[in-house]
Amino acid sequence: MLEIPILYEWLGFVVRWVHVITAIAWIGSSFYFIALDLGLNREGDFGGADGEEWQVHGGGFYHVRKYLVAPNEMPEHLTWFKWESYSTWLSGFALLMLVYWAGAELYLVDAQKSNMLIWQGISLSAAVLTIGWLVYDFLCKSPLAKHPTVLMVLLFCLLVTMGYGLNQVFTGRAVMLHLGAFTATIMTANVFFIIMPNQRVVVDDLQNGRVPDAKYGKIAKLRSTHNNYLTLPVIFLMLSNHYPLAFATEYNWLIAALVFLMGVTIRHFFNEMHARKGMLWWTWLVTVVLFIVIMWLSSAGPIQTPLEEAELEMPVAAQKFAEAEGFQEVSDIVLGRCSMCHAREPSWDGIHRAPKGIYLETQGEIAMNARAIYVQAGLSDAMPPANVSWMEDEERAAIVAWYAAH
Template structure:
């Protein structure tokens, strides 16, 4: 009834849709509880509770209390917040397999950087998630847990180093995505292996009439803090595959490093604000500086253009601009096997995203896209499967500048 390419595309869309929905639920509940915890009123006697909060929403009033360890008696009804996290990771892992494993020939291993076979790239992809979590967990269970700031710095160095390593094998798109996937794996594994088991121990102690040990709450709090500061970078990294200036550049791993820092500055502002502390406006200045550096890095590694070509006349139509014939030959030879009305590349049945590059009018009309995707970045061709040379990228950049 359906052609397989159409069915596969819709399966991928459905998995992505589920992933986005569950991620919204997880991140939304996470942000809510962070703000609730930091904003509790602790001035008064709350019957053994650490603090309380009155809230209004949807026409109703809510009275909430928090206990540092547990209440004196186990409540009859207890809501656990866990499925949002689990469903987000499971759907994300499914999406990883659909896009980067099944579509690995285009999106996973960059053949111009490494001759790693696809199956080894898939094994490496899975190993990064599994071994990355184990390395992080080992750090958290070491004496470094008593020095949370130092632990966070080591985690940052670990992620940056891993990002650089992946950038030598994977495509830029896969590098950014895997950094986000590893970070999300750490966050979900924190919930599954640490936070939830510790809460179950506390509940079991209550049910047995024992006084729960406060250390379990302390351990869970450390992991929750990490999840708090890692949330925003994960969102950026997951969205980066839509923006070649983020993933298709020489310094994508450095861009990811700066994004992790921006996540810290932004969350620090809101965490302090929710705790009714001073408004740390300087954090936004730091965030802006970091973002400016990201924008600069996105084009710092672009292919250089010979001065004599770059300085030719501007304000001309792209179709008649100097260098168009050469640019057209490059696009026809390196891009049009996929971006055609009847693609000739094996496995491609429709032009990706509907982008057509097989006539003079097509190429002239999409000059800016060619410039961004294959000129100043290496987003296209995916994994450089058609072996576009640096000199050819420079030619595309020069042609675009001539026609601008």
């Protein structure tokens, strides 16, 4: 019979795997169609089409045409691009529930910042995705839709405000994750609520012999453009939980804001290049400057809770592990084999920040990270890396026995 921690780890792996695969499919198709649209040859008569493109790939030639509204007749074979987006969001939402809702006391609510209860933190998490989309959708349907640049600036301000607000109650990892989840929700909701319904209206008009209204295509194009510029920041935020300098510093919310700007500058370079408007090299200069500022911010201000304060905290969920038989022995093992790296001031050469922002300097922190210690150093020998601190088999067995005793 498999233990719950083992099932939990493998379930998390499978869901994350699906999430990455579907994200690759969605982002890949999105990048392709944006590049295709911008690079269309529009000089000449294409039989009512807006433009065409000849491409070669995989030993064959492809002839692609784009119609601004729709062709004169409904084609027999029509491929819809939607499931990549839906599958990415659904798998990401499942991962959010699995990691940040089920493990809310460890990964979601930061007890050092707020007295927010777990159920309140989960409710806030869900509200961020829902209310955030409603606000964004309202802005897009307002007269601001005629001023896309102003609309994007307001969206950026919304993201910055959200990041700062969440950082008052959530852990750094959760702040980054929720900014990414909110952005991904906007992108998928654009597909589900706006782009696909508008395309269905056009298809229905064609099937019933009506002339499709061009406004539906324009609305969908605006949302597609937003999705295009938001893609790169979402990828960064997906990866951010592996890098403490991104999420476990005082100005993590500001780092996230600058990452959004970097995404805009990078995408603008490629969009202009694909549109054959030249190479805007200045965008890379701006990107480099933004990245330098990010690196500086990651080391500015206090980067963690002082050890004196951390010693006073013992989360309720960690009590059972702290009271389990063998905890004192395991604490000594972890302090001797792991805490030289997982410390506020690591003593191991080459380690400047605790890996993944996990500290193992107090009994409370050891109890709070019980499952991770059990999986990483008990069931497997993933930690310490290459067993550089020489953890013995007997010590790993002690960790397993302690976890089983809780």
